[in-house]
Amino acid sequence: MNATHVSARQLGLVSCHACHLLSRMPKTSAHEVAHCSRCGEELHQRKPNSLTRTWALVIAAIIFYIPANYLPMTITSTLGTVSADTIMSGVIYFVHNGSWGIALVVFVASVLVPILKFSILIYLLLSIQFKSIWRPKERTRLYRFTEAVGRWSMLDIYVVTILVALVKLGVLGSIEAGPAAIYFAAVVVITMIAAAGFDPRLIWDVVEEQNE
Amino acid sequence: MALLAHLARELHISELFMSGATHQIACHECDLIHNIPVMPARAAACCVRCGSVLLQTKVNSIDRTLAWTIAGLVLYAVAVSFPFLAMKNGPIGNETGLLSGIQQLTNQGIIPLAVLVLLTCLLIPLIQMLSLLYIFIPMKLNIRVKFAIPVFRLFKHVKPWSMMEIYMLGILVSIVKLGEMATIVPGLAVIAFSLLIFVLNFALSSVDTHMVWERLERKS
Ligand SMILES: [Zn+2]
Numbered sequence: 001m002n003a004t005h006v007s008a009r010q011l012g013l014v015s016c017h018a019c020h021l022l023s024r025m026p027k028t029s030a031h032e033v034a035h036c037s038r039c040g041e042e043l044h045q046r047k048p049n050s051l052t053r054t055w056a057l058v059i060a061a062i063i064f065y066i067p068a069n070y071l072p073m074t075i076t077s078t079l080g081t082v083s084a085d086t087i088m089s090g091v092i093y094f095v096h097n098g099s100w101g102i103a104l105v106v107f108v109a110s111v112l113v114p115i116l117k118f119s120i121l122i123y124l125l126l127s128i129q130f131k132s133i134w135r136p137k138e139r140t141r142l143y144r145f146t147e148a149v150g151r152w153s154m155l156d157i158y159v160v161t162i163l164v165a166l167v168k169l170g171v172l173g174s175i176e177a178g179p180a181a182i183y184f185a186a187v188v189v190i191t192m193i194a195a196a197g198f199d200p201r202l203i204w205d206v207v208e209e210q211n212e
Numbered sequence: 213m214a215l216l217a218h219l220a221r222e223l224h225i226s227e228l229f230m231s232g233a234t235h236q237i238a239c240h241e242c243d244l245i246h247n248i249p250v251m252p253a254r255a256a257a258c259c260v261r262c263g264s265v266l267l268q269t270k271v272n273s274i275d276r277t278l279a280w281t282i283a284g285l286v287l288y289a290v291a292v293s294f295p296f297l298a299m300k301n302g303p304i305g306n307e308t309g310l311l312s313g314i315q316q317l318t319n320q321g322i323i324p325l326a327v328l329v330l331l332t333c334l335l336i337p338l339i340q341m342l343s344l345l346y347i348f349i350p351m352k353l354n355i356r357v358k359f360a361i362p363v364f365r366l367f368k369h370v371k372p373w374s375m376m377e378i379y380m381l382g383i384l385v386s387i388v389k390l391g392e393m394a395t396i397v398p399g400l401a402v403i404a405f406s407l408l409i410f411v412l413n414f415a416l417s418s419v420d421t422h423m424v425w426e427r428l429e430r431k432s
Contacts, residue, residue, distance in 0.1 A: 005261060006245050008238035013245070015238035018365050019425045020267075022236050022245075038429045039361050078393075094388070102388045105381070140241050140262040147372075154332065154375055158382030159389070161329050164320070165313035166299045166390060168306055177322050185328055192372065204242040204262070 007208060009201075014043050047199040051125060057194035058121050061187050065114060068183035074160055078173030086180060087111065087156060109155035110184070117153075117191050120146045121198065128202045133210050136203050143200045150195055153188045157181060237266050273420035274352050280415035281344045287411060288338065290404035297383065297402065301394035310334065310401060332375040337412060340374055343367040344415060351427060361428050371416070376409050 008015050014025040014034075018041035025045060026034040034043040072084030085093070087110045094103035120142055127139060160177050167175040237246050239259040246266060248257055256268040270276070291310060298307040310333075317326035343363045350357045387396045 007243040022238055099388050137262050154378050155382055158379045159385045161313035162386040164316045165308045200241045201243040
């Protein structure tokens with residue numbers, strides 16, 4: 001298809017984020033923003049402030065992740081006894097119960113996925129800032145994986161919602177959502193926004209600069 | 213290398229504005245320019261440098277999208293109006309709907325969480341289906357409507373926030389968790405909801421994004 005690898009940036013062209021129409025980058029002053037002629041979306045050569053925004057959001061998410069794990073996710077009261085469950089104690093409950101499959105699913109969604117997401121995003125950010133040209137294709141794939149997998153962390157939030165609905169103040173007891181639920185929801189939402197604001201084309205810009 | 217890049221620059225820009233047969237797309241993950249030939253139906257073009265999908269063509273995009281979307285709306289109506297899960301323990305029972313959990317969270321004062329669940333499991337899937345109808349019905353009838361372009365842009369933006377399949381997995385986890393306490397009986401709405409996950413996915417994968425943008429552009 002293309003013998004010489006040329007990017008839109010090198011040709012002074014810009015690809016619309018929403019509709020992918022390729023147009024010439026209009027010359028605008030600092031305060032003006034160009035808009036796509038087809039769909040009206042703001043045109044940016046690269047996602048604006050991608051590195052700074054992603055860093056800020058990843059750090060915010062890591063800070064929220066601490067109370068999300070430390071505080072209780074659900075507060076169960078049955079027949080006079082009150083017990084608080086954190087994310088990890090929920091996983092351990094399933095292990096003791098013999099439900100290994102479910103324990104694994106919850107562990108992956110609530111513990112592994114957020115940690116993987118923090119680590120991958122930080123690695124990608126550092127690799128760009130240190131001008132790494134090592135395996136750009138694999139790093140792009142890593143980014144795609146991070147973007148796709150992050151939403152599954154919502155699992156625990158939904159479990160809390162369903163439990164709370166099913167076990168309403170009855171003879172059986174009641175379940176209330178604990179403070180960790182909000183922090184954990186914030187972690188999921190913030191990391192999703194962080195991944196969406198990261199621009200994988202920055203990985204390739206570094207590679208192109210080295211080749212020029 | 214500099215000369216090559218320069219030559220390529222001339223070539224690409226002239227091609228971009230002169231030839232009608234091919235068009236150019238920049239890979240949205242690595243920014244590499246590709247000349248896209250006229251593609252056969254049901255084909256995908258991938259980036260030669262990073263492997264991401266550049267565009268996909270579909271067969272009968274308009275009819276299939278409309279059919280799946282209408283089926284989806286019917287299932288959606290069933291899913292929100294019929295009982296979702298019931299918990300039984302001897303004579304004591306508690307029946308819940310899709311909205312009960314959200315209501316309960318609101319009662320407990322955790323409103324941001326209630327809003328998040330409401331958006332990701334109910335409102336955004338509905339927005340997706342309604343915007344598909346709003347774009348594809350006029351397209352089918354060959355008429356033009358206002359705001360089709362912003363609606364389609366909205367449709368693209370909300371997509372990652374539609375999370376019904378994760379909610380379904382949440383139901384599974386909850387059933388196991390409460391299994392010792394009581395029996396959980398799935399209601400009609402659960403069946404509708406799980407079918408809706410597939411139907412909405414079929415609707416989304418029938419959308420030929422490139423075709424939609426081209427048609428919306430021609431009209432405006
Ligand atoms: Zn690419």
